[in-house]
Amino acid sequence: MRIYLDQIGCRLNYSEVETLAGRLRAAGHMTVNAPEEAQVIVFNSCAVTAEAGRKSRQRVRQFHRANPDARIALTGCWATLQPRQAAELPGVALVTDNSQKDLLHTLLEPWSAELDDPDDLARMQPDGTPFQPVAGETTGRASRTRAFIKVQDGCDNKCTFCIVTVARGRGRSRGLAEIVDEIQTLAQEGVQEAVLTGVHMGSYGRDLPPDQRTDLKQLTAAILEQTGIARLRLSSLEPWELADGFFDLWARWPDRLCPHLHLPLQAGTDKQLRHMARRCTTASFRQLVVEARSAIPSLIVTSDIIVGFPGESDADFEEGLAFVEEMRFAHAHIFPFSPREGTAAARFDGQVSKAVKKARSRRMHALVARTGQAERRRFLGQVRPVLWEGEGQPLIGGNGNGDGGRLWSGLTDNYLRVMAVAPAGMDLQNRITSVRLDELRGETLFGEIIWDDGMTR
Numbered sequence: 001m002r003i004y005l006d007q008i009g010c011r012l013n014y015s016e017v018e019t020l021a022g023r024l025r026a027a028g029h030m031t032v033n034a035p036e037e038a039q040v041i042v043f044n045s046c047a048v049t050a051e052a053g054r055k056s057r058q059r060v061r062q063f064h065r066a067n068p069d070a071r072i073a074l075t076g077c078w079a080t081l082q083p084r085q086a087a088e089l090p091g092v093a094l095v096t097d098n099s100q101k102d103l104l105h106t107l108l109e110p111w112s113a114e115l116d117d118p119d120d121l122a123r124m125q126p127d128g129t130p131f132q133p134v135a136g137e138t139t140g141r142a143s144r145t146r147a148f149i150k151v152q153d154g155c156d157n158k159c160t161f162c163i164v165t166v167a168r169g170r171g172r173s174r175g176l177a178e179i180v181d182e183i184q185t186l187a188q189e190g191v192q193e194a195v196l197t198g199v200h201m202g203s204y205g206r207d208l209p210p211d212q213r214t215d216l217k218q219l220t221a222a223i224l225e226q227t228g229i230a231r232l233r234l235s236s237l238e239p240w241e242l243a244d245g246f247f248d249l250w251a252r253w254p255d256r257l258c259p260h261l262h263l264p265l266q267a268g269t270d271k272q273l274r275h276m277a278r279r280c281t282t283a284s285f286r287q288l289v290v291e292a293r294s295a296i297p298s299l300i301v302t303s304d305i306i307v308g309f310p311g312e313s314d315a316d317f318e319e320g321l322a323f324v325e326e327m328r329f330a331h332a333h334i335f336p337f338s339p340r341e342g343t344a345a346a347r348f349d350g351q352v353s354k355a356v357k358k359a360r361s362r363r364m365h366a367l368v369a370r371t372g373q374a375e376r377r378r379f380l381g382q383v384r385p386v387l388w389e390g391e392g393q394p395l396i397g398g399n400g401n402g403d404g405g406r407l408w409s410g411l412t413d414n415y416l417r418v419m420a421v422a423p424a425g426m427d428l429q430n431r432i433t434s435v436r437l438d439e440l441r442g443e444t445l446f447g448e449i450i451w452d453d454g455m456t457r
Helices: 011-026 050-066 077-081 083-088 098-107 109-115 164-168 176-188 216-226 246-252 270-275 282-295 314-327 354-377
Strands: 002-007 040-045 071-076 092-095 146-150 193-197 231-234 260-262 300-307 331-336 383-394 406-412 417-422 432-441 444-450
Touching: 002 011, 011 040, 011 098, 011 146, 011 193, 040 050, 040 077, 050 071, 050 077, 071 077, 071 098, 077 083, 077 098, 077 164, 083 092, 098 109, 146 176, 176 193, 176 216, 193 216, 216 231, 216 246, 231 260, 246 282, 270 314, 282 300, 282 314, 300 314, 300 354, 314 354, 331 354, 354 432, 383 417, 417 432
Parallel strands: 002 040, 040 071, 071 092, 146 193, 193 231, 260 300, 300 331, 417 444
Antiparallel strands: 383 406, 383 432, 406 417, 432 444
């Protein structure tokens, strides 16, 4: 079968789609680059906000308009929470909730008898695996610079605003050895960066059997000790439950463990944190950030923030705004509060009007834009390692024949977007090079590549 895979939402959704793509190819199916080319479309939906649910429905309708003959298999958090609505969307032939998501490659198999195309089978390689499109492929790991690795799923916290814990269930960790083996395989395939993902990564390992019990610190150390992955990045970490000495890991592996932490704050006042049932205070969050910045040179901190949570007064917002400014986030996902049916906060008194939430969101975005610019400017004149992505954009040379080099885009180890020019014939995709950061334009740093001989070109 020809299968197109897509997703919206968190990095966990991306990781799950990558894993499914590999399983489908191993079963002899072909992943394609566009929904118009597919016989089957698999979509991993999101429900973190009401807007995410709306976009999930919209995306399914777009798929059906683009390819009315394709069968759509819908999974993810929105499909889990609203299976009846999901099944009624045009083109949807299968709805799979999160508890069955890992079986999707098996659940799709009965369609093969009807949909397998002899022309596709003719494109098989001698070993029986299908030829894969490479240029522009969005779901296959072979063409990616980084891979998202799901280390756990679900969450035992009861944050009053969060529907994801309802959609994904209790916390469940993968075995340490299984994760290490997967990352080592990816490193051998040429993937340069692994990004650990989960709903609540700080809880990793505590639900495993006693003889396998571990934690995120031990998992991180095992990956760096036992694999050849060039860079390891940790995605969202709740600001509690980190093991003692967790930040010491960066001193042991300064060149491989990325100096970037995404620490969701959600609210900048103790009052709102209590109403959200967050297990931290502004004081404990501040202390965590201070310790992290002290231990990890060149650290970049990003976060999540909710504005307009029920009961948030003008004074609360101003207090939270000041705390966010103090934290100096380089970037933040800012969400106007979205009441989600099934959560406690949807029933709270003191719901904030849409107009007020919109105004507060604009102010919070403006503040984080300022702190983000200040954080990026700190690195001007420094040399940072950059992992280059995609294909360089051709530049027109003085004679107009396109030999002016290529403009490449990539990310530093501390998650700053960088662009630089390389010679026209040089392929930087999936390479890590040193770059001197010379100029800041908007949110992008422009620099000069430092080649292996120590010279710029």
